[in-house]
Amino acid sequence: LSGKPRWNMQRPEHITEQEWCKVLGRDADNLDHMILSHNITEHFLKRDDGSLGIGDTERNILRMAAVCHDWGESYNPETGLGGDISYESKTPEDSVQELEMFRTVFDHIFGEVDVKTKLLIEATIFKKDSKLGMVFDSIERIGYLRVAIIAYESSKKTQDPVLKGNLEWLAAGTLSNQILSLMEYAADYTPVQEYLEAVGPSINEMFEHINSDTFA
Secondary structure, X not given: OOOOEXXXXXXXXXXXXXXXXXXXXXXXXXXXXXXXXXXXXXXXHHHOOOOOOOOHHHHHHHHHHHHHOOHHHOOOOOOOOOOOOOOOOXXXXXXXXXXXHHHHHHHHHOOOOOHHHHHHHHHHHHOOOOHHHHHHHHHHHHHHHHHXXXXXXXXXXXXXXXXXHHHHHHHHHXXXXXXXXXXXXXXXXXXXXXXXXXXXXXXXXXXXXXXXXXXX
């Protein structure tokens, strides 16, 4: 996963992978993304006031899930390659293949982890309707929204019209796909509510200034 850029579909052809990672920051690299996800999870848990209704064991499951949640994307048996599959592009078949590969990689690295822990981590990542799955889904969506804001802010700074348009496309698409679910989570999870309040001005600006056609 290291060195493989995320959000590659939105990267203009004339922008190198290294330049793309500089524009979007750590989240643009697949391996750095998992480290960043762990940091976001830690901050999320520290901000919780009990609204999540989880104990120390479940918190540790969330931490482990953050570190390994993209292992299933590390290798594609059909192409021999790995890499992030965007939220918009992922198919049910992709999800099945990702789960199978996740199990393979997980067993190789954590072969001696007890079955209960393994199943809890797997459910946290792949079962979005489970208790921990919903919490982790909200954390992932915060990460997506974070990238949308970075992309939008970067679009305001560049003089490259193609890069500007693609960054606005990334920001608009990601915002559209994440904001409603995050608003629903905010009703139950204090960390989500606090995050949305903190970035509210940025979200409002994105809706006001990005061409409405970009959201179509």
